[in-house]
């Protein structure tokens with residue numbers, strides 16, 4: 001591996017360390033000054049190559065950009081920025097790595113996209129889900145939307161519970177007694 005500072009071709013590993021619970025290896029390297037290098041140090045990270053197994057049976061390296069391209073189409077005209085798309089790609093990759101996949105079926109990549117996309121933009125989510133899950137009619141949209149509503153209502157009730165508890169705590173404080 002060449003030096004990122006001076007591009008000297010012969011760098012040396014100082015030490016290797018397992019990181020991320022065994023999912024990667026970090027190596028400290030030096031560009032040896034006694035061998036024509038600049039003497040600077042840098043770190044490299046070695047990660048397992050994540051591959052995607054396509055329906056055709058062919059596998060190819062996982063590319064965040066490729067995973068996000070379908071999402072970008074679904075986000076057309078929606079207030080979703082490139083940064084948010086990049087972040088989503090990162091989340092999806094982290095999630096697949098955390099699940100321990102070496103060779104991810106293409107289907108699982110789509111599944112990993114659905115959750116974070118729904119949090120990002122519900123309209124884009126519905127568009128993406130309609131293609132990915134091959135919605136056939138308005139009924140499919142309707143059932144997906146009622147599911148989303150039900151889950152949203154459930155999370156609102158949860159947060160109301162918290163506020164309710166706060167109100168109770170306030171009410172139980174001693175009240176000033178009027179004298180006169």
Ligand SMILES: [Zn+2]
Nearest residue numbers: 003006031038
């Ligand atoms: Zn160097």
